[in-house]
Amino acid sequence: MTRILRCDPSSISFSHNDAVISSQETSDALQVASHHLVKDRHTVVFPTETVYGLGAVANDAMASAQIFSIKGRPPDNPLIVHVSSEQMLLSLLPPNYILPISYQFLIKHLWPGALTLLFPRDPTKIPDNITAGQPTVAIRMPSHPVARALIAISGLPLAAPSANSSGKPSPTRAEHVLADLNGKVELILDGGFCNVGLESTVVDGLHADGNIRVLRPGGVTVEDIKRVLEQNFGHEATPQVLVHRRDFADRVIEQTPTTPGMKYRHYSPSVPVKLLRRVSNMPSESGAVTPSTLLRNLKSFLTSRVPLKAGLLIPSGSSIVDVLKRDTDIQWHLYAIGPSLTEFAQRLFDGLLTLEKEGVDVILVEEVPEQCEGLAIMNRLNKAADETYWITHPV
Numbered sequence: 103m104t105r106i107l108r109c110d111p112s113s114i115s116f117s118h119n120d121a122v123i124s125s126q127e128t129s130d131a132l133q134v135a136s137h138h139l140v141k142d143r144h145t146v147v148f149p150t151e152t153v154y155g156l157g158a159v160a161n162d163a164m165a166s167a168q169i170f171s172i173k174g175r176p177p178d179n180p181l182i183v184h185v186s187s188e189q190m191l192l193s194l195l196p197p198n199y200i201l202p203i204s205y206q207f208l209i210k211h212l213w214p215g216a217l218t219l220l221f222p223r224d225p226t227k228i229p230d231n232i233t234a235g236q237p238t239v240a241i242r243m244p245s246h247p248v249a250r251a252l253i254a255i256s257g258l259p260l261a262a263p264s265a266n267s268s269g270k271p272s273p274t275r276a277e278h279v280l281a282d283l284n285g286k287v288e289l290i291l292d293g294g295f296c297n298v299g300l301e302s303t304v305v306d307g308l309h310a311d312g313n314i315r316v317l318r319p320g321g322v323t324v325e326d327i328k329r330v331l332e333q334n335f336g337h338e339a340t341p342q343v344l345v346h347r348r349d350f351a352d353r354v355i356e357q358t359p360t361t362p363g364m365k366y367r368h369y370s371p372s373v374p375v376k377l378l379r380r381v382s383n384m385p386s387e388s389g390a391v392t393p394s395t396l397l398r399n400l401k402s403f404l405t406s407r408v409p410l411k412a413g414l415l416i417p418s419g420s421s422i423v424d425v426l427k428r429d430t431d432i433q434w435h436l437y438a439i440g441p442s443l444t445e446f447a448q449r450l451f452d453g454l455l456t457l458e459k460e461g462v463d464v465i466l467v468e469e470v471p472e473q474c475e476g477l478a479i480m481n482r483l484n485k486a487a488d489e490t491y492w493i494t495h496p497v
């Protein structure tokens with residue numbers, strides 16, 4: 103049986119690095135969860151500002167091993183370690199390790215938050231199964247009060263991937279976790295909706311050239327990272343911020359699962375997702391389709407579904423909705439999202455999971471510009487979609 107305990111994030115504050123909790127219910131829930139993690143060496147699902155995480159004590163290989171079996175996660179895909187203070191971060195690093203100057207600025211300005219940094223791994227502190235044998239360990243300090251308080255009260259770092267079965271969209275509400283992992287996890291801390299809605303940005307700043315390589319775009323934008331570096335370095339010496347696959351390719355990392363989402367299927371609900379893109383962004387014009395051709399295609403592939411139920415995950419104000427909805431043979435399920443990129447990011451996974459739950463046969467999602475949160479949104483959409491359609495009119 104899966105137990106759900108409510109936690110009120112607004113009842114938690116921090117004095118230095120200690121959690122101060124005004125709600126008895128929240129305090130009790132955190133104590134139960136901490137006992138579960140530290141004494142029982144079990145897993146706990148907890149909210150973070152990005153998505154819900156499935157946590158276990160990071161320096162306990164046995165406890166962390168349960169994460170892989172609960173999620174069905176391949177053992178060669180490493181986990182992120184979560185800390186509640188800079189002191190806890192330093193305790194995990196090799197003795198006398200000096201943080202790169204870029205990391206010092208990023209930590210000062212963007213932690214706690216949706217930014218994960220790679221560090222050299224000290225094998226005496228971080229078990230092999232957490233990093234899947236990699237020489238680096240990914241670490242972040244979450245800003246969600248429940249996550250940070252749980253780590254602080256436990257007094258130990260927590261290894262935590264997103265709390266979903268491998269390959270599925272990440273959960274942004276306790277209900278999403280329950281629908282996916284009911285009976286597989288013992289305890290879920292319910293802290294409400296995750297504000298950011300997409301996973302953290304994974305950054306490697308350990309290269310000798312000093313540049314910052316974004317391995318997975320996420321909640322902290324490339325623009326945020328550039329701004330912090332530009333404001334803190336002199337202009338001449340500011341490191342470059344390079345986005346994997348946009349600004350650099352790396353054969354070695356592309357063949358290892360440490361490049362987030364490269365090797366495994368990701369973010370896919372159990373129904374097919376079709377990404378609708380504007381023809382003006384198309385590399386070459388051949389193969390573009392009109393909205394009516396798109397709908398004909400879908401009906402011919404999904405012939406057994408009559409009437410066809412189609413989910414629309416489309417920014418409010420988009421002109422495509424009106425055109426598509428003229429087809430009254432189709433039962434439309436609209437999940438309005440946006441119009442801002444921040445809100446699109448917040449609700450993207452909720453949209454996919456909600457439409458899936460409504461029993462649609464296919465989900466249509468419209469592209470967003472690849473800037474600010476749009477970079478991470480498009481990264482997730484390209485992975486979630488099994489097909490991309492370039493639409494001629496009127497998108």
Ligand code: TXA
Binds near residue numbers: 238240359
């Ligand atoms: O926002 C988040 O990051 C959420 C919350 C729970 O903190 N966690 C999360 O974890 O998204 P997960 O396991 O779903 O994704 C972590 C990603 C993986 O794709 C993994 O490949 C990458 O981080 N990663 C972990 N350790 C790494 C390492 N040493 N080098 C490169 N990538 C690493």
Ligand code: MG
Binds near residue numbers: 263264
């Ligand atoms: Mg994940």
